[in-house]
Amino acid sequence: MYSVRFKPTNFAVQCFKNCRTYYTVKRKVVKDENYVARQIYQKIKVKGPMTVADYMREVLTNPMAGYYMHKDMFGETGDFITSPEVTQMFGEMVAVWLLNEWQKMGSPKPLQIVELGPGRGTLSYDIVKVFSHFKALHKASLQLVEISPVLSELQARRLCDKHTIVNEKMVVYRKGSSPHDIPVQWFRQLSDVPNAFTxxxxxxFFDALPIHKFHKTYSGYKEVLIDIDPAAEKNPENTEPKFRYVLSRNETPMLKSLLKPNETRDHFEASPDCMLIYKQICERLKATGGLALICDYGHYGTGTDTFRAFKKHKQVDPLVMPGTADLTADVDFKTIREVANKVEGIITMGPANQRDFLLKTGLEYRFKALKEQVKDKKHLENLTECYKILTDKDKMGERFKFCALFPETMRKILDKCPVVGFNQFIP
Ligand SMILES: C[S@@+](CC[C@H](N)C(=O)[O-])C[C@H]1O[C@@H](n2cnc3c(N)ncnc32)[C@H](O)[C@@H]1O
Structure with missing residues (x-):
């Protein structure tokens, strides 16, 4: 059977509505919509203009009122929708891909499935379901890296029969077990997840991490910073802080370390936070084996000004009412390859477009099989719409990209049995 996600009447939205009625948050959460703006205002007053990265960190993950920390923002009633939330077909294809590549490695056990930033837990739910169908969960565990207490609670409700908060201060802050009897654990950062085959x-996930922004001027590159808007300060009618972009006068430490000698773009963005995690992933794969699949919207070293905000499915100004809208920036897939090359011993595949990856993984066959099971016209329309959203070039098909990382020890196997979903050439 299947459930089509995306339409207001669908299963996921109904579940979500039910969830909200019995859902409790233990920590104190600030309801004031201007709380984050005032925090940022105070910081700038004391320390001067802040980097876009510091602004993003404060807006998204401030423990009291950060955007990710106090609500469920997914779906039609939220601010945005992601592919796993559109339809189960997405998670099923990812699961089939993981299963296939894992089997090529000889199905090593124990098997640790790790998801970074699991949102509502929907992708992990679909992956575990497919793995259980293929009886591949013996000696398996699910490790989730999630910063948000509210979302971790939603994930636990989605994924576990039983779950408990261990201790908010511990490395593993929540534990549970799935209906398939696999242990599920929650961490705040990847470096805390046990080193094991992964x-x-x-x-x-990576599009939600802080970025630095740089702009080319007549006197070289400058870092873009965020300052208090002086015009708004002088206006007595303004009761809440307003912000504006300014350029750093001098070379900032981040400009010094992130500007490449051959850079030509008028504007570029870079994320040391992402780079650190790419490095941790590569080192983990080298040390203990496994693979990584990174899916996000992004570019290959060509993106310019991609920093933006979303609220109620509309693009809004990232500097207005911070904490009430999602902030995001495109992922630079070229940086993933560069970091992997520096670590050495890592094969990088992609980026491949979502459409190409899903079709090569067999989405069309799954779509046809589901169509045959569907009895009524409405469901058929929903299913077809979901398929189009995932694959159409003007929807999620082209902007979203996939990149896979493998340890070099897999080269001989991958030469014989190429990685599904990507061009055959292994660099
Ligand atoms: C845009 S959502 C994507 C959710 C999910 N993967 C999906 O596609 O539906 C970003 C997720 O990453 C989590 N997140 C954001 N910043 C994080 C950080 N610094 N550390 C851990 N998780 C983070 C958010 O709480 C959320 O679960």
Whole structure:
């Protein structure tokens, strides 16, 4: 059977509505919509203009009122929708891909599935379901890296029969077990997840991490900073802080370390936070084996000004009412390859477009099989719409990209049995 996600009447939205009625948050959460803006205002007053990275960190993950820390923002009633939330077909294809590549490695056990930033837990749910169908969960565990207490609670409800908060201060802050009897654990950062053979998945995780922004001027590159808007300060009618972009006068430490000698773009963005995690992933794969699949919207070293905000499915100004809208920036897939090359001993595949990856993994066959099971016209329309959203070039098909990382020790096997979903050439 299947459930089509995306339409207001669908299963996921109904579940979500039910969830909200019995859902409790233990920590104190600030309801004031201007709390984050005032925090940022105070910081700038004391320390001067802040980097876009510091602004993003404060807006998204401030423990009291950060965007990710206090609500469920997914779906039609939220601010945005992601592929796993559109339809189960997405998670099923990712699961089939993981299963296939894992089997090529000889199905090593124990098997640790790691998801970074699992949102509502939907992708992990679909992956575990497919793995259980293929009886591949013996000696398996699910490790989730999630910063948000509210989302970790939603993930636990989605994924576990039983779950408990261990201790908010511990490395593993929540534990549970899935209906398939596999242990599920929650961590705040990847470096805390046990070093073991890993199948790692990150879907729309890296686009949520802080970026630095740089702009080319007549006197060289400058870092873009965020300052208090002086015009708004002088206006007595303004009761809440307003912000504006300014350029750093001098070379900032981040400009010094992130500007490449051959850079030509008028504007570029870079994320040391992402780079650190790419490095940790590569080192983990080298040390203990496994693979990583990174899916996000992004570019290959060509993106310019991609920093933006989303609220109620509309693009809004990232500097207005911080904490009430999602902030995001495109992922630079070229940086993933560069970091992997520096670590050495890592094969990088991609980026491949979502459409190409899903079709090569067999989405069309799954779509046809589901169509045959569907009895009523409405469901058929929903299913077809979901398929189009995932694959159409003007929807999620082209902007979203997939990149896979494998340890070099897999080269001989991958030469014989190429990685599904990507061009055959292994660099
Ligand atoms: C855009 S959502 C994507 C959710 C999910 N992967 C999906 O595609 O539906 C980003 C996720 O990453 C989590 N997140 C954001 N910043 C994080 C950080 N610094 N550390 C851990 N998780 C983070 C958010 O709480 C959320 O679960």
């Amino acid at each position: 199948l790692l998945i990150a879907h729309e």
